[in-house]
Amino acid sequence: MIVLSFVAMTALLLADIVGREIVRQGLFGASSYALYFLILSAMLSFDVAVAKGVHLRPTAFDGLVPQAWAPTMERLGHVLSAAIAVLVVWGAWVFIAETRFFHETNATIRLPLWPMQTPLVIGFGLSGLRHCLYALYPGLAPQKPAAEAEA
Incomplete structure (x- = not known):
């Protein structure tokens, strides 16, 4: 789906040019x-x-805590990331609801805007869910490459 939408975008822009x-x-x-x-x-x-x-992700604080705390800090990072994603989902949901309520449309093609805004909820919702799962089950989280883990 990602590749198809990117190809469609490229084809449309190329055809326009x-x-x-x-x-x-x-x-x-x-x-x-x-x-x-x-x-x-x-x-x-x-x-x-x-x-x-x-x-x-910000790495400025990576060296501020002892290495022994790394697993706890990883979990805390996933909890914080999930919380941020939930806030973005909530904000996007409110934004989409208002767009739908006011029947806002694209000025050029006259399509409603709200269906095109729903990927915000989907993208951040899925990533928030993923971070929740990583916080609950750290073994599911992707492992850092060896070079990054040693740094």
């Missing part, structure tokens, strides 16, 4: 649809990054 350059007419709504495919691929990719342990 080629149309503008060759026939002086872009593809109507291409940039709007491409943006929706970008949002979908980004939010689905976010959960994949969490699953593989390659998402960005």
Whole structure:
């Protein structure tokens, strides 16, 4: 699904550019649809990054506690990440509800906006659930590469 949405985004943008350059007419709504495919691929990719342990995370505090506390700090990190994801899901849910309530649409293609905002809830919801599981069952969490674990 991630690859398909990224390919669709690329194809739409390419068709729009080629149309503008060759026939002086872009593809109507291409940039709007491409943006929706970008949002979908980004939010689905976010959960994949969490699953593989390659998402960005602050490392400034890694050396502040003794190494013996590492398992506890890992769990605490997953709990904090899950809490942040839950807050983002809640904020996105409220945002989507308001968008739906006011019947907001894309000005160009006249589609409702709220269905295109739902990947925010899905992406952060899945990653929050994953962090909850990692906090409860640390063995499920992706392991750090050997080079990073030694640093």
